[in-house]
Amino acid sequence: MPDTPADFKAFRAMSAHLGQDPLRVQGPGGNTSIKQGGVLWIKASGTELAEAETREIFVAVDRAAALAEAQGLAGDGSCKATVIDKALTLRPSIETTFHAALDWAVVAHTHSVATLTHAITHEGRTAAKDKLAGLPAAFVPYAKPGLPLTQAIMARTTPATQVFVLENHGLIICAANVDATTTLMEEVEARLALPARPVVPDLPDTAPPEGFVWAAESWIARDPRAAALARAGSYYPDHVVFLGPALPLGDHDGQPPAILIEGTGIALRGRATASQRAMLRCLSDVLARLPADWTLEPIGAEAETALLDWDAEKYRQALAARS
Known part of the structure; x- marks a missing residue:
């Protein structure tokens, strides 16, 4: 197995923090990655970011091989064949291809509630463009997760792009290291924050259906x-x-x-x-x-x-x- 990056501990802490906040990630949603040399460490499919510090949820893949799948030059886009340790039973995230294609050391993809609320409406997407003005942001139309989404992202990225608002999907933040990723994500979250209106949490006073x-x-x-x-x-x-x-x-x-x-x-x-x-x-x-x-x-x-x-x-x- 390849050596983990020097800041892998900080990367795991960032990932766990995101996964433990239901306004950023829900259940097994979202994924994070970190690159070192030719190796990409990516969250395994079906695992939870919330457990990033307590379980081995990251899979090491060959970045060049994953990039070839992202470009349609090899494989089927699942990146299962790019896992370095062939004894592992975990699969890399279904979104490994865009992590491989984005040329930043750290990539964090969340299903941020603030972003989702903007990204599922035309008015919200227009508002988000105004709110994120001045940031290196791109807005990506809806595409099926996996290779179609990767292709949609790459069609709209430049070497400077670090923020991606994904229509009807979520948010991607990229940066050169863990601290910079966290700082940029907090800036985007602050700009997109929307107040939650009060709701009455009372449960019905009648019996629910059986089961x-x-x-x-x-x-x-x-x-x-x-x-x-x-x-x-x-x-x-x-x-x-x-x-x-x-x-x-x-x-x-x-x-x-x-x-x-x-x-x-x-x-x-x-x-x-x-x-x-x-x-x-x-x-x-x-x-x-x-x-x-x-x-x-x-x-x-x-x-x-x-x-x-x-x-x-x-x-x-x-x-x-x-x-």
């Missing part, structure tokens, strides 16, 4: 606008992966992790995973910060189907279900 419990996010079902948005579509990939398309109004085939009962509450299946619970909280955090005059834009049925039928996401779901 369910009332979720702390039940306020969504009692707020007409929030309820309409929650059932209208999915706004970012991890919602689709862990909760399914939108929030259904009823149970079907015993599958939906959560159902929205309008005017009453959100019923969460008793066996819901930690990842599913985290994504329900994310939806609540986003909707609580959404300005009244911003119009949400779902990713659409075609994009949802592409995520649900993807083996890479089925693998991540399976790992998350064990936690």
Whole structure:
């Protein structure tokens, strides 16, 4: 195995800090990487950044080989073949290709609530461009995670670009070292911060459907606008992966992790995973910060189907279900 970078301890601490903040990362979402020479250390698919200091969640890959996959010159874009230690069973993140392609030592990708709230609306993206003026930022249209997203990012980057706002997806910050990455991320978060309006957290006083419990996010079902948005579509990939398309109004085939009962509450299946619970909280955090005059834009049925039928996401779901 290759030696880890000199600042690997600081890198792990930064990663854990991001993963432990639900306003930055939810469950197994997000990923971070650090480069040293020809080696790229990247979070493994399905692991959680929150555990970066307590578990071995990073996989060493051959950066040149990963870059070749990013450029479509080799492999299938999964970067599974680029793992240096062939005995490892963990896979590198499905987004390893853009980490390899971005020519910065440290890359941090989060599903920041502040960024998401801007990135899922036309008005928000326009506002974000104004708020981030003066920073080396690029705005990337929605693309399926993995190689399509990498290609969309590379089409809009320059050697100076360090901030990427990903439409209906999240945020990427790049810098020369851990401290610079953290400083730039805090600057972006401060500029994009939106106040959360007060919500009533009371749980319904009626019994939930059999096999369910009332979720702390039940306020969504009692707020007409929030309820309409929650059932209208999915706004970012991890919602689709862990909760399914939108929030259904009823149970079907015993599958939906959560159902929205309008005017009453959100019923969460008793066996819901930690990842599913985290994504329900994310939806609540986003909707609580959404300005009244911003119009949400779902990713659409075609994009949802592409995520649900993807083996890479089925693998991540399976790992998350064990936690």
